[in-house]
Amino acid sequence: MVLVMYALLIFGVFMIESAARHLPVSPDKLKEFGSAGVYFAWMQKNWIVIGSFAYFAAAWIDYKWIRWLGIPLYLVSLGLMLLAMKADDDVHRLTLAGLSFQPAQLGVTSGIIMIAWLMQDLPKLHHRLGNPLVRIAVIGMTSAIPFLMVMKMGDMGSALVWIPVVIVALLVSGIPFRILSFIGLVSYGVLPIMYFVILPLVSERGPERIDLWIRMNQGQEVDIKGDGYAPHNVSMAVGKAGWKGLGWMATSEQGSLHDKRFIPHLTAHNDFIFAVIAEELGFRGVLLLVLSFALLLVQGLFIAFYSRDMSGRLIACMVVALFFAHIYENIGMCVLLTPITGIPLPLVSYSGTFVVICMFLLGLVQSVWIHRRHHEEPV
Numbered sequence: 537m538v539l540v541m542y543a544l545l546i547f548g549v550f551m552i553e554s555a556a557r558h559l560p561v562s563p564d565k566l567k568e569f570g571s572a573g574v575y576f577a578w579m580q581k582n583w584i585v586i587g588s589f590a591y592f593a594a595a596w597i598d599y600k601w602i603r604w605l606g607i608p609l610y611l612v613s614l615g616l617m618l619l620a621m622k623a624d625d626d627v628h629r630l631t632l633a634g635l636s637f638q639p640a641q642l643g644v645t646s647g648i649i650m651i652a653w654l655m656q657d658l659p660k661l662h663h664r665l666g667n668p669l670v671r672i673a674v675i676g677m678t679s680a681i682p683f684l685m686v687m688k689m690g691d692m693g694s695a696l697v698w699i700p701v702v703i704v705a706l707l708v709s710g711i712p713f714r715i716l717s718f719i720g721l722v723s724y725g726v727l728p729i730m731y732f733v734i735l736p737l738v739s740e741r742g743p744e745r746i747d748l749w750i751r752m753n754q755g756q757e758v759d760i761k762g763d764g765y766a767p768h769n770v771s772m773a774v775g776k777a778g779w780k781g782l783g784w785m786a787t788s789e790q791g792s793l794h795d796k797r798f799i800p801h802l803t804a805h806n807d808f809i810f811a812v813i814a815e816e817l818g819f820r821g822v823l824l825l826v827l828s829f830a831l832l833l834v835q836g837l838f839i840a841f842y843s844r845d846m847s848g849r850l851i852a853c854m855v856v857a858l859f860f861a862h863i864y865e866n867i868g869m870c871v872l873l874t875p876i877t878g879i880p881l882p883l884v885s886y887s888g889t890f891v892v893i894c895m896f897l898l899g900l901v902q903s904v905w906i907h908r909r910h911h912e913e914p915v
Contacts, residue, residue, distance in 0.1 A: 537835045537905075541591075541883065541898055544828055545584050545891075548809075548884035553577040554785045555812040556805035556886060558797055576805055580886050587895030594899025598907045602900065603847055606650035610678075613643040617685045637889035640694040643682035645893050648701065648854045649900075650678050655709045656847035668711050672719070675705050687738040692745070693877030697861040704857040708840075708850050749875035766808070769798040771872050774814040781818030792816070806885040807878050810870045825884070829863050839905040848904040855897045 557573035569575040594602060616639035620630050629638050654674050659666030679702045686695040706716060735742050748763050758764035773793040786792035793799055794812050804812055814822050833856050840852035859882050866881040868874035880887040882894045 537832065537839075537898065537902060540828060540832045540835065541895070544825075544832070544883040547825070547828075548881075548886075549577050549580050549584070550784075551809060551813055551816075551884065552580050552805050552886045554816060555794070555809050557785070558795075558801040559805065576886050579888075580891070583888060583891045584895075587892040590892050590896040591899035591902070594896050595902035595906060597903065599848060599851060599900055599903040600907075602903070603649055603653040603656070603851075606646065606653040609642075609646035610650045613639055613646045614682065614685070617643055617682065617689075621685070621689055638691075638694070640682070640686045640689065640691055641890050641893050643686065644694070644697060644701065644858060645897060647679055647682055647698075648851060648858065648897070651675055651705050651854065652847040652850040654678065655705070655850055656845060668715055671709050671711060672706065672715070675702060675709065679705075684738065687735075687742075690739050690741060691878065692739050692742045692875075693865055693879035696865065696877065697858055697879070700857040700861045701854050704853045705850060708853045709846070745875040745877070749872065752872060766800050767869070767872060767876050769793060770800075770808055770811040770870050773799055773811045774870055777815045777818045777822075779819050781814070781816050781821060784816050786816050803878070806880045806887050807866070808870065809881055809885045810867050813884075814870070826867075829859070829882075833860060836901050839901055839908075842908050843904050844908050848908070852901045852904050855901050858897070859894075 553573040553576070555573070556576035557571055559572040559576065561569075561572045561575055565575050566572070569578060616630060620639045651674075655671060658670070658674065664670065679698050683695055683698045686698075706719075731743070731746075744763065748758060748767070751758055752764065752767060758768070760768040776791075776793075782790045782792055786795060788795040792815060794801075794804060794815055799808050799811050799815075810822075813825060836852050836856040836859070840849045840856070843849040843852060862879055862882050865874055865877050865879045866885070869876045869879075880890055883891065
């Protein structure tokens, strides 16, 4: 897992240098680093160094102690999300001590730790707290509050990652299949109400992006100079790359849409970095990237299988679900498989504190493996 993680991080630094080359930077930084791409690649290296401390600290400390951070971290993340909702920022970021971050990402992390802790220790307080309906209520309440807050911010991408995380939490925590089937049928039944009534209330851009995505997949005419600009050009960059691609740092003379700034250059280094990878490295580069992610996820599931207790299994499986959601959404929106959502590609995109959060979560998964035989606890 360490080797795969650092391979993806190094690959990310390599691609950020190309993807971020058109970003505006101050003259001083341009003089010092030579280009915006080199500057952002250097910044990503600094975040990786910080994330390495978080990774190894989380891996070496027994996760049974880290899970006690669940309640304080959860409450802090809710408070930060409230501040972000009031902040005058388009992507609802906060800046504390010179660090800019999105509290929504911290909310998912704290939710994972919180759910793992509650599912492990609530039945120890009273046997009735281990009832499947109680487990469903606890998981639902723990996830519903940050989910609705993130939706209210209009960040549909960060909100949607909660869905696979919750599904996996329900599966791993031992909810009977008949109850899960009933929940699935009810959810399917209320889907039209969610789309036509609730979604427009909590997200202004959400219904528009979904409608645009449906029309593009049906071959209907869209305004490619307006709302359809990003999905059209990003999918074109992926589709025309071929087997080898145009090469790293490809120029406009070589036919690079990224160099011509058809791929939105302000977000090419985070939300749309997959399109840059596909255009420059081709199908073979994308195939290597997807296989590396698949290996990372399989390693996480392997660790979950050998976990000593419920909380370890939940941590490993929910982290895998979170990574899968980010990977699926980020790649999916670049190939018109999903609507456009502002969500980074784990370990590869330039995303500041999100890199640290991802490495911390992988450190928790590593801790589950390292401490799989220490201090056996009843499940």
